[in-house]
Amino acid sequence: MRVSTVVLFISIASLLIAALSVDARGRGGGRSSGGRSRSRSRSRSSSGGSSSKPKITKYTPITPTSVRSPVIRSQTRLGSRTSSFSNVVAGYLVARYFLGNAPVYRSGYPMYRCYVKVPTERALRITYEEERLLNATGHSCLSSSTTNGRLIEGIDQNRTSLTTTITYKKSGKTNTVHADEVSLGDIDEQDFEIKTVAQYNVAIVEGTSCSRVEKTVNGTMITLYETNPNKASVLYANTALLVLFTIGVALRVL
Numbered sequence: 001m002r003v004s005t006v007v008l009f010i011s012i013a014s015l016l017i018a019a020l021s022v023d024a025r026g027r028g029g030g031r032s033s034g035g036r037s038r039s040r041s042r043s044r045s046s047s048g049g050s051s052s053k054p055k056i057t058k059y060t061p062i063t064p065t066s067v068r069s070p071v072i073r074s075q076t077r078l079g080s081r082t083s084s085f086s087n088v089v090a091g092y093l094v095a096r097y098f099l100g101n102a103p104v105y106r107s108g109y110p111m112y113r114c115y116v117k118v119p120t121e122r123a124l125r126i127t128y129e130e131e132r133l134l135n136a137t138g139h140s141c142l143s144s145s146t147t148n149g150r151l152i153e154g155i156d157q158n159r160t161s162l163t164t165t166i167t168y169k170k171s172g173k174t175n176t177v178h179a180d181e182v183s184l185g186d187i188d189e190q191d192f193e194i195k196t197v198a199q200y201n202v203a204i205v206e207g208t209s210c211s212r213v214e215k216t217v218n219g220t221m222i223t224l225y226e227t228n229p230n231k232a233s234v235l236y237a238n239t240a241l242l243v244l245f246t247i248g249v250a251l252r253v254l
């Protein structure tokens with residue numbers, strides 16, 4: 001009687017473990033379950049038959065499948081506040097990024113003289129960056145051969161305005177600030193545009209008529225995970241195994 005109970009238990013346990021490990025592999029195998037982005041991003045499917053050794057670990061980066069795909073911390077760069085004080089400005093820079101090479105920032109993003117703070121569990125996937133040096137009427141002010149302008153020291157005293165405008169694309173809401181810091185609202189999986197315009201009443205690059213800096217950034221706010229969340233299914237399988245084992249031991253003892 002007791003032996004048959006144990007045998008029955010072992011059969012059920014094996015079935016459960018098999019089901020769970022198939023589930024863990026399925027989750028890691030690049031199959032989309034069509035739900036939220038959390039379940040959309042996967043790494044390469046595993047070809048090795050070792051079901052006990054899942055390919056997705058805590059540190060496996062999440063392969064982006066859309067601009068809204070989440071990231072883990074190691075896939076991001078820390079937004080540097082000090083680089084918003086840089087004294088070298090691009091005369092005309094336009095950069096478009098695609099999924100694979102789009103920079104992802106956590107903590108914050110440095111605009112020109114304004115730092116944009118990002119909610120703790122969010123990151124910014126940047127799709128477009130533009131930086132320009134302009135004259136007072138908004139025309140380019142560097143000769144076409146010059147790519148960067150070195151700002152004259154101390155010109156920040158002669159800044160007449162600093163305006164940063166955040167546009168939340170889904171709601172169409174905008175937020176305009178005249179400060180060196182602004183916080184982005186928590187708009188998970190939504191697009192935004194940020195534009196900073198700084199105007200001076202003096203030339204800011206030696207020997208030019210440059211007196212304005214404009215910087216524009218477009219991107220999407222995404223979920224930032226500490227580690228790969230798909231690891232959870234494997235943990236779950238291991239936990240289930242442990243529970244079953246414990247029950248098994250208990251049954252034997254009875």
Ligand SMILES: *[C@@H]1O[C@H](CO)[C@@H](O)[C@H](O)[C@H]1NC(C)=O
Pocket residue numbers: 135136137138139140209
């Ligand atoms: C700005 O540049 C444009 C084109 O070079 C020029 O026509 C205009 O006079 C300049 N404005 C100022 C204020 O320098």
Ligand SMILES: *[C@@H]1O[C@H](CO)[C@@H](O)[C@H](O)[C@H]1NC(C)=O
Pocket residue numbers: 157158201202
């Ligand atoms: C630039 O700022 C300095 C210090 O505030 C001031 O003395 C100077 O007059 C300013 N220059 C112009 C052109 O406004």
Ligand SMILES: *[C@@H]1O[C@H](CO)[C@@H](O)[C@H](O)[C@H]1NC(C)=O
Pocket residue numbers: 128167169192193217218
């Ligand atoms: C950036 O966002 C603005 C505002 O929605 C939009 O007009 C512009 O076309 C976008 N630029 C790019 C390159 O996506």
